[in-house]
Amino acid sequence: MKHLKTALLASAMMLPMAAPAVFAKTPDNVLVVAQNIDDIVAIDPAQAYEFTSGELVTNLYDRLVQYDAEDTTVLAPGLASEWSTDEAAKTITFTLRDGATFASGNPVTAEDVVYSFSRVVKLNLTPAFILTQLGWNADNIAEMVKADGNTVTVTYAGDFSPAFVLNVLAARPASIVDSVLVRENEVDGDMGNAWLNANAAGSGPFTLKRYTAGQMVRMEANPTYFNGAPEVDSVIIRHVAESATQQLLLEQGDVDLARNMTPDQIASLSSDEIKVETFPQAAVHFLSFNQKTDSLTNPAVWEAARYLVDYKGMTETIIKGQMDVHQAFWPKGFPGSYDETPFSYDPEKAKSILTEAGIDSPITVSLDVINAAPFTDMAQSLQASFADAGINFEILPGTGSQVITKYRERSHEAMLLYWGPDFMDPHSNAKAFAYNSDNSDDSYAATTTWRNAWAVPAEMNEKTMAALSEGDAETRLQMYRELQQEVQASSPIVIMFQAAYQVAMDKGVTGYVNGATSDFVFYRLVDKD
Incomplete structure (x- = not known):
């Protein structure tokens, strides 16, 4: 990627100094996307989970x-x-x-x-x-x-x-x-x-023409699709890990969409040829503590952590426009959500909680994080705010697949990550955040609870399953609200934000759909003017 960026900059420098900006042009009827795609582990529908x-x-x-x-x-x-x-x-x-x-x-x-x-x-x-x-x-x-x-x-x-x-x-x-x-x-x-x-x-609506892990995806329109052929002939997704490079490619007209730009970069866009669209997301972002790490098992650490996140500071700066404060496991705007946000940054209260519990500080904890915006910026914010109470994070950056693989192995200490529903029913997230009936190492479960080795109390497990089978719709939703309140109050998973996704694109692009989850990203209706 460094070579690509260098080449682009070199090309730009060859233009006459006084000349106006010259925009390149992507091929007609081909949508070119710049996106960080290094989280992909598998694309087989039976295995794909990223x-x-x-x-x-x-x-x-x-x-x-x-x-x-x-x-x-x-x-x-x-x-x-x-x-x-x-x-x-x-x-x-x-x-x-x-x-x-x-x-x-x-x-x-x-x-x-x-x-x-x-x-x-x-x-x-x-x-x-x-x-x-x-x-x-x-x-x-x-x-x-x-x-x-x-x-x-x-x-x-x-x-x-x-x-x-x-x-x-x-x-x-x-x-x-x-x-x-x-x-x-x-x-x-x-x-x-x-x-x-x-x-x-x-x-x-599309067929897979080419997939090269960590490099690119090319999909071509399926002309026989039952709902009608897509508007564009093909979609090319180029792996571009650096958000600054994504911005450069978009501004030079080498891509039509940039999927991972930072709030500062979004704010800095000034070209009339580029527009920004915002899409509310179902993903919640959290900080979690692996219960295999002895220093992180005391519930006082979990409680103190909730007062060591600079929620307001982050949403007003490094994740402005990309996340909103949300502290429950089911996203706001969906039936059954619990929208109270009782925690705010209060290091003195956090220190008091730790002192009363007899917890000696400092505590040193490794924090795994995806090496891309905005996660590294968020990790640095957490590192600074948690240090105020004697909890020292050692940040361990990695690719998306490396971090997720480590999480699934339960080999982390603390983890900064996100979670989206597997399907649009509150049980999808309740099972991930409020259920773990077998915490043994050989009983793998694709949940945040198991991956953080949290043996969920039997009563909470029972409530989760009772909500699943409740026949009355409103009673069922209320049961999920109560579960969220319990997880919010005491668990080793500190839910902090709900995503709001900003996509910068060429002004001629229409019809791009980015729904609330990754399963709701559609290119079928995209057209280029």
Whole structure:
């Protein structure tokens, strides 16, 4: 990347000094995006669990039901044109859309749906829990999901409302893959996992032309997409880790969108050729303490930490326009959110809490952080404010994939990270922040609680599961509000902010949709004037 930036600067210096700025131009009908994509670990829908990989899966694959670019708040028909529910029998029967095909040309069949769901369950990779919570496992999946002609009947086990099940089936791992193509590329019984981490086999609005990890993604329009071909012929996502380089590329016209610019850079944009759009996000940002680290297990440390975050200072400077103060696990603006923010920066109170608990200071803690804006700036702010109470952070920067891998291994001490819902139901985040029924090292769970080795109290586990099965809608939402209040008051996870995402783009770009989660990033409607 340093060579790219140097070359760009050298080219700029070759222009006559008195000449006006000359903008380059990206190819017609090709959208070029500058984005930090180093968080990607996998792009197979059965394994993809990172923010950027979620964006790719959404644009390459379809689900039976899905939230779409037209209106990201509405659960709409996808590969299923209609469905019927039988709550007593705990079944939902889907009728497949006529004429839908995969990018390969193969028709989408009920057998593809059965294969796709079975594949996720049998591979049992990171996001599999989203589907297995319906009571599915490798032994019973053939009985739980059945094909009959152009219909698929899904059976679930558990006290779930059909609305909850539909939200699960609209989630990333429920994406439908081309079973014929995947089977052709299976190696040593991996069900095509290695191949699908470099290729795609979907029916979505785009096909994957090229993916080079840590470098670029090129998607091409799928002309046979059931909802109509995309407006642009292709989307190129260039890995640009440095936000300053993203700004330079955008200002010179070498990219159409810059996805990771800092607030200062956004504020500094002055060209009439560039506009900025802001998109509210569902991701919450938090600081967490691994309970395998003895010095971090006292609840007084958790409580003091809540008064050592300079919430106001950060939202008015380094993350201005990109995050708002939010201190509960379900995002504001969604049904069931708890929006009280009782904590503010008060180092004297924090010191008092630590002293009363008999905690000796200083405490030295390593803090893992993604080596990109705004995370490194946030880490430095935390380092300064926590030092006021004798908690000294040693910042350990790494790529997104390095940091996330370490988090999943529970080998960190403190972690600065973010979390987005796996599907749009409050249980998605409640299970991540308020549930951990087995804290053993060999019982991996894709939750913040397990990854921080927090053995959640049995009563809180019970409340989380009770909320999941509650039939009355408003009572259920109130139960989630109470859970958020409990986690907010006492847990080793300090929730600080809710994201607000700013994207700078060429003024001629229209139709870009960046919904509340990474699964709601759509390029299908993008057009370039």
